[in-house]
Amino acid sequence: MRVFKILLMLVVVAVAAGMVGFRYWQAQLLSPLAIEQEQLFEVPRGASLSKVVSELESRGIIEASWPYKVWARLEPDAVNGLRAGEFRLTPGLNGRELVALLSSDDVVSYTLTVPEGWTFAQMRTAMDASPKLEHTTRDMSDEELMAAVGAEGEKPEGRFFPDTYRYHKGVSDLSLYKQAYARMSKTLEDVWAGRDDDLPITTAYEALILASLIERETGAPEERGEIAGVFKRRMERGMRLQTDPTVIYGLGEDYDGSLSRADLRKPTPWNTYVITGLPPTPIAMPGRAALEAAVHPKPGDTYYFVAKGEGKHHFSRTLREHNNAVRRYILNR
Incomplete structure (x- = not known):
């Protein structure tokens, strides 16, 4: 009988100790x-x-690591779904909330903005300078990068969609390039499928080139369609496009911020004062609005335009009208 009482007492003590330990473990979490x-x-x-x-524990954020390791043994499904990335820890967070946070999609994110009208070189510079990215393409040539994207042999200019891209620490820069490339490919495919029937261009790539010219020519959204109309009518009549952004692009690092008559006559593959028709590649990354304008040019009878300030243009029907506008907005200035 005495032995039984002792055993019963030990059981009671063990149960009580277990309950105390359980409560202490829960309190820790x-x-x-x-x-x-x-x-x-x-x-x-x-x-x-x-x-x-x-x-x-080593950083002093939790008092001890053992409660979490015990939890992992008791409820492995509840704690084995940790997500890689950065998380924002805030005052008042408890242990259970901490594990839930580290297992969630609530990772700290960053943004990379690629504006409409940027060149691929500008995109690469911004990508290389973006913090928190895993930079895997810095040492790649443009050709190697395009092959890594899955577009071997394609020229990179204009092939990436300008937008704001979100990412978290450790994401590969190549994954952002792939995302931007896929976005442009899909957008171009959709826009080209809904094109007008009477365009002077015959391929989606030509629409991409034309859209890049439109993008670089105007900062006024309402002008895109009219500029596209001017380009369409000039191409139909066999006139050169004579758009300054193509000259600037062809000059590359030789461009010093202003264009001279000699620059306009300088033969480069992109100089539309020298070549007839479209340049061989886009000169920038156009947004969807410029792509839409390229395949839906605005009807009209203008063949010329000149910048009049604040990103807008004066449109003319005849060369005489255009020369007068040049004197008014350019030479007099």
Whole structure:
């Protein structure tokens, strides 16, 4: 009988100790963490919960790592879905909320904005300078990069869609290039499928080239269709397009901020004062509005335009009218 009482007492003590231990374990997971101000914490790709909580413990964010390791043994499905990336830890967060956060899609994100009208060289410069990206393409030539994107043999200019792209730390720059390339390919395909029937161009790539000229010519959205109409009518009559942005693009690093008569006569593959028709490649990355304008040019009877300031143009029907506009807006200025 005495032995039974002793065993019963030991069982009671063990149960009580277990309950106390369980409550203490739960308290560890539910107590606010030692986070006095917002901070970033990164979960490396492929990191285990054990490694992550050990790092959290060494940084003083959690008091001890053992409650989380116990939790992993008791409920492995609840804690084994950690997401790689940076997370924003805020005051008041408890242990359970911490694990839920590190297992969520709420990673800290960054943005890369590629404006309409940028060249591919400008895009590469911005991409290379973007923080937090995994830079895998810096040492690639343009040709190697296009092959890595899956477009071997294609010229890169104009092939990437200008937009704002979101990413989180550790994302490869190549993945953003692939995303931008796919966006432009799909947009161009959709726009070309809905084109007008009487265009002087015959391929989607020519529409891309034409759209890049339109994009670089005007900063006024309402002018895109009219500029496209001027280009259409000039091409139909066999007139040269004579658009300054093609001269600037052809000059490359030799462009010093102003165009001379000698520049306009300088033969480059892109100089539409010298060549007839479209240049061999786009000269920039056009947005969807410029692409739409290229395949839906505005009807009219104008053949000339000249910049009149603030990104807008004066349109003329005849060369005489155009020369008068040049004197008014350019020479007198």
